[in-house]
Amino acid sequence: xxxxxxxxxxxxxxxxxxxxxxxxxxxxxxxxxxxxxxxxxxxxxxxxxxxxxxxxxxxxxxxxxxxxxxxxxxxxxxxxxxxxxxxxxxxxxxxxxxxxxxxxxxxxxxxxxxxxxxxxxxxxxxxxxxxxxxxxxxxxxxxxxxxxxxxxxxxxxxxxxxxxxxxxxxxxxxxxxxxxxxxxxxxxxxxxxxxxxxxxxxxxxxxxxxxxxxxxxxxxxxxxxxxxxxxxxxxxxxxxxxxxxxxxxxxxxxxxxxxxxxxxxxxxxxxxxxxxxxxxxxxxxxxxxxxxxxxxxxxxxxxxxxxxxxxxxxxxxxxxxxxxxxxxxxxxxxxxxxxxxxxxxxxxxxxxxxxxxxxxxxxxxxxxxxxxxxxxxxxxxxxxxxxxxxxxxxxxxxxxxxxxxxxxxxxxxxxxxxxxxxxxxxxxxxxxxxxxxxxxxxxxxxxxxxxxxxxxxxxxxxxxxxxxxxxxxxxxxxxxxxxxxxxxxxxxxxxxxxxxxxxxxxxxxxxxxxxxxxxxxxxxxxxxxxxxxxxxxxxxxxxxxxxxxxxxxxxxxxxxxxxxxxxxxxxxxxxxxxxxxxxxxxxxxxxxxxxxxxxxxxxxxxxxxxxxxxxxxxxxxxxxxxxxxxxxxxxxxxxxxxxxxxxxxxxxxxxxxxxxxxxxxxxxxxxxxxxxxxxxxxxxxxxxxxxxxxxxxxxxxxxxxxxxxxxxxxxxxxxxxxxxxxxxxxxxxxxxxxxxxxxxxxxxxxxxxxxxxxxxxxxxxxxxxxxxxxxxxxxxxxxxxxxxxxxxxxxxxxxxxxxxxxxxxxxxxxx
DNA sequence: CAGTGAGCGAGCTTCCGCTTGACTT
Numbered sequence: 001x002x003x004x005x006x007x008x009x010x011x012x013x014x015x016x017x018x019x020x021x022x023x024x025x026x027x028x029x030x031x032x033x034x035x036x037x038x039x040x041x042x043x044x045x046x047x048x049x050x051x052x053x054x055x056x057x058x059x060x061x062x063x064x065x066x067x068x069x070x071x072x073x074x075x076x077x078x079x080x081x082x083x084x085x086x087x088x089x090x091x092x093x094x095x096x097x098x099x100x101x102x103x104x105x106x107x108x109x110x111x112x113x114x115x116x117x118x119x120x121x122x123x124x125x126x127x128x129x130x131x132x133x134x135x136x137x138x139x140x141x142x143x144x145x146x147x148x149x150x151x152x153x154x155x156x157x158x159x160x161x162x163x164x165x166x167x168x169x170x171x172x173x174x175x176x177x178x179x180x181x182x183x184x185x186x187x188x189x190x191x192x193x194x195x196x197x198x199x200x201x202x203x204x205x206x207x208x209x210x211x212x213x214x215x216x217x218x219x220x221x222x223x224x225x226x227x228x229x230x231x232x233x234x235x236x237x238x239x240x241x242x243x244x245x246x247x248x249x250x251x252x253x254x255x256x257x258x259x260x261x262x263x264x265x266x267x268x269x270x271x272x273x274x275x276x277x278x279x280x281x282x283x284x285x286x287x288x289x290x291x292x293x294x295x296x297x298x299x300x301x302x303x304x305x306x307x308x309x310x311x312x313x314x315x316x317x318x319x320x321x322x323x324x325x326x327x328x329x330x331x332x333x334x335x336x337x338x339x340x341x342x343x344x345x346x347x348x349x350x351x352x353x354x355x356x357x358x359x360x361x362x363x364x365x366x367x368x369x370x371x372x373x374x375x376x377x378x379x380x381x382x383x384x385x386x387x388x389x390x391x392x393x394x395x396x397x398x399x400x401x402x403x404x405x406x407x408x409x410x411x412x413x414x415x416x417x418x419x420x421x422x423x424x425x426x427x428x429x430x431x432x433x434x435x436x437x438x439x440x441x442x443x444x445x446x447x448x449x450x451x452x453x454x455x456x457x458x459x460x461x462x463x464x465x466x467x468x469x470x471x472x473x474x475x476x477x478x479x480x481x482x483x484x485x486x487x488x489x490x491x492x493x494x495x496x497x498x499x500x501x502x503x504x505x506x507x508x509x510x511x512x513x514x515x516x517x518x519x520x521x522x523x524x525x526x527x528x529x530x531x532x533x534x535x536x537x538x539x540x541x542x543x544x545x546x547x548x549x550x551x552x553x554x555x556x557x558x559x560x561x562x563x564x565x566x567x568x569x570x571x572x573x574x575x576x577x578x579x580x581x582x583x584x585x586x587x588x589x590x591x592x593x594x595x596x597x598x599x600x601x602x603x604x605x606x607x608x609x610x611x612x613x614x615x616x617x618x619x620x621x622x623x624x625x626x627x628x629x630x631x632x633x634x635x636x637x638x639x640x641x642x643x644x645x646x647x648x649x650x651x652x653x654x655x656x657x658x659x660x661x662x663x664x665x666x667x668x669x670x671x672x673x674x675x676x677x678x679x680x681x682x683x684x685x686x687x688x689x690x691x692x693x694x695x696x697x698x699x700x701x702x703x704x705x706x707x708x709x710x711x712x713x714x715x716x717x718x719x720x721x722x723x724x725x726x727x728x729x730x731x732x733x734x735x736x737x738x739x740x741x742x743x744x745x746x747x748x749x750x751x752x753x754x755x756x757x758x759x760x761x762x763x764x765x766x767x768x769x770x771x772x773x774x775x776x777x778x779x780x781x782x783x784x785x786x787x788x789x790x791x792x793x794x795x796x797x798x799x800x801x802x803x804x805x806x807x808x809x810x811x812x813x814x815x
Numbered sequence: 816c817a818g819t820g821a822g823c824g825a826g827c828t829t830c831c832g833c834t835t836g837a838c839t840t
Binding site for chain 1: 816817818819820821822827828829830831832833834835836839840
């Protein structure tokens with residue numbers, strides 16, 4: 001009995017036992033790793049980022065009291081904060097180990113206040129790499145919370161709230177409801193809109209590229225081909241023809257050969273933005289996809305932190321890379337390097353993105369995870385490898401003309417160095433035709449070229465942004481942070497400012513002149529140009545909003561606004577300015593502009609008059625309305641109600657013609673009948689569709705809703721029905737209740753009584769028996785009611801979820 | 816998933832940056 005009591009007492013004491021040390025970091029994965037390094041005297045917890053923020057509703061900044069921020073702990077953080085408070089009470093010393101940047105410092109400060117910590121038993125520590133030495137070193141060198149840096153963060157936070165919450169309502173009033181504007185997103189949208197304008201205004205110019213193909217026979221009688229080009233283009237066809245005429249009797253002489261050794265170095269290790277770009281170019285991943293995979297690798301301990309702007313590698317990493325390279329490829333391939341940040345405003349709280357254990361060339365995991373890891377591994381290794389040594393040969397071929405001389409470039413890799421492992425890819429790169437040249441001597445006379453071509457080439461408009469190239473641009477401008485690139489790209493698409501689209505190419509003719517066997521032949525050929533995939537295109541709303549914002553708020557929409565304001569945040573961080581003064585200065589310039597913009601009488605809806613409807617004689621125009629761009633026949637003030645029609649996805653306010661607009665009013669259209677019901681083609685929220693017997697069938701864009709035939713509609717309906725049939729993998733009867741195994745967007749699943757149940761990955765859905773299904777349902781049985789309870793908990797939370805779901809559904813539908 | 820758009824006016828929307836899960840048919 002006594003023993004029992006003793007055991008019991010010990011157990012109770014054990015649970016409330018005072019920990020000597022509580023360490024708080026931002027990320028739970030980090031907490032786990034650090035916990036291992038520090039041993040049993042330390043409890044390591046995570047704050048999961050910020051624990052407190054400006055109150056969600058309203059401005060929540062007291063403009064009459066020196067911009068005092070009104071903070072709150074968000075609902076989903078309350079439980080966590082309670083736990084941290086408890087742990088802090090039980091600890092002798094609390095170590096605040098959030099990141100060493102503006103946001104991290106603020107997190108530490110909020111923790112200090114919310115957990116009601118005392119200065120004497122609180123320590124602020126920082127480390128940039130998760131290694132035992134770095135952490136022990138940090139513990140030995142604690143400091144106080146840097147109040148100036150915290151002030152800089154508060155200034156940043158308050159400014160963003162003011163800009164966002166004062167600009168957005170102006171848009172609701174003047175353009176359309178629920179729109180958003182902000183320091184980051186509005187400039188991001190501007191980039192896309194400005195680029196689109198550039199493309200629209202671009203006038204393509206053509207000129208002629210002259211290329212000669214020679215056959216060179218070496219001393220052993222082996223013949224090879226040599227391609228040479230004029231470095232300049234020839235403007236007109238007549239001039240090109242004249243040049244070819246001249247070539248008929250010309251002598252082609254190698255007038256110069258220059259050989260230059262070139263060294264090429266590897267790219268810096270990955271940071272968030274470069275990882276996103278390379279994963280897009282090399283693996284075709286979207287920015288979101290890359291970040292989600294990287295997160296998984298990070299949580300599995302396979303790579304370092306994925307949201308970073310630092311290219312720095314730890315000593316440990318550099319040494320390991322050196323060892324790995326020397327052992328697998330030889331010492332001459334190793335060249336340890338340190339890279340320095342070039343990004344504007346980089347805060348460098350973390351290391352570059354690299355494999356945690358560089359000695360692991362591959363990892364376990366699904367295909368995409370392996371691909372991304374492989375990319376990170378190669379980039380990291382390459383960054384620690386020797387320069388590639390290349391020999392570039394430039395051959396000049398004189399053809400007796402004073403201005404025009406042919407040039408051939410050749411490259412020979414003398415030592416591959418880092419190229420052995422990895423080469424950075426380029427966006428829209430045209431493959432250069434540098435190759436190995438046949439042996440040539442200066443003064444050598446070449447035999448007559450096999451042919452000389454003059455091909456008409458056109459200048460190209462600047463490319464539209466892809467998700468990844470937009471991130472690159474944002475980073476260059478210092479706009480946004482590694483943690484916000486992916487969300488920003490999503491926001492502008494969810495808010496319907498930009499769409500990711502595949503662009504159809506256009507056809508055009510071009511001329512070629514070919515000199516062969518002393519004859520010049522002219523042909524006209526056709527090429528497709530401008531076709532592009534997954535590029536960001538602005539919506540009409542974006543164009544109108546951008547025009548409005550750039551007119552009334554040119555400073556905020558300036559590409560350099562963030563960079564300029566960052567300088568002021570730096571002044572605050574260095575203690576040279578009070579944050580309240582900085583904000584006051586900003587607000588006194590900004591707020592009157594908001595007032596002015598709200599005062600203007602007219603709405604900014606991008607209205608454009610197209611002409612007159614020949615049927616009614618009324619005016620036809622287009623504009624932005626509640627649900628996007630519409631065409632309208634007749635004025636709103638007219639006695640007779642105006643007619644409305646939405647613009648189609650590929651139509652724009654600025655470019656639509658009267659005819660195209662009038663076509664929109666030809667729908668809905670009765671095409672015929674099928675199974676005794678009318679077949680009607682109409683345009684709905686999701687584009688053109690067929691209505692039949694209460695059912696809707698989407699019309700693929702290969703069909704024109706104005707001309708699609710009765711037969712085609714029937715085919716589409718039958719195809720859809722067939723697809724529906726394939727949806728059902730299996731059907732069971734469970735005591736009168738139907739259990740179905742279905743094929744869904746996220747793979748097979750089980751449906752019973754209107755509730756869906758997940759099937760574990762790797763299970764063969766076809767082979768599932770009724771018993772298997774019952775088991776799966778039983779295992780997840782507690783999930784279904786819990787889901788409902790959660791949804792009714794708070795109205796706010798549920799509407800938010802609904803909005804999110806809607807957005808994600810839409811996204812996958814586009815796929 | 817599938818027909819809104821004006822105007823009336825209640826009540827709502829909206830920012831950026833730090834973090835993960837929960838969830839999707």
